[in-house]
Amino acid sequence: MKLGPREAQENTGSTARDHLANERTFLAWIRTALAIIGLGVLVGKLVETDGRTAEVIGIAMVGFGAAMLIYSISRYERTRALLNKGMFSAARWGPIVLAALGLFVAVGALVLLLT
Numbered sequence: 643m644k645l646g647p648r649e650a651q652e653n654t655g656s657t658a659r660d661h662l663a664n665e666r667t668f669l670a671w672i673r674t675a676l677a678i679i680g681l682g683v684l685v686g687k688l689v690e691t692d693g694r695t696a697e698v699i700g701i702a703m704v705g706f707g708a709a710m711l712i713y714s715i716s717r718y719e720r721t722r723a724l725l726n727k728g729m730f731s732a733a734r735w736g737p738i739v740l741a742a743l744g745l746f747v748a749v750g751a752l753v754l755l756l757t
Contacts (some may be wrong), residue, residue: 657725664721671714678747679707685754695757699750705745713740 651657686700713736724730 651726652695660725660730662721664718664725668718669685670712670725671717675707675710677707679704682707685751689754691754693698695754699747699754702747702750704753706740706747710740 681705682700682705684700685703686697689696689700715734717736721730
């Protein structure tokens with residue numbers, strides 16, 4: 643990953659549109675991850691339950707949000723590099739793993755609501 647000023651690319655075909663769509667998708671992942679982290683902090687600190695149920699669920703939500711942040715950075719950079727080569731690869735396992743983690747957090751939230 644090379645940081646710093648980049649040379650402008652020629653906007654042939656859909657080059658700019660593809661890169662801007664990649665950036666919008668990245669920002670959507672970031673917004674969602676930060677919202678989940680914030681909700682996790684809220685649940686962990688402000689919800690009162692018997693024992694540590696809310697705290698554990700809050701920690702799980704923060705961890706889920708952090709995993710989303712890491713995945714989004716990785717996916718953005720991989721997609722950017724492929725687009726620069728005129729290629730594209732659809733995501734396969736990342737969304738499946740994040741959906742499974744999200745289901746785990748949702749089950750935890752359901753437990754919190756029912757206790």
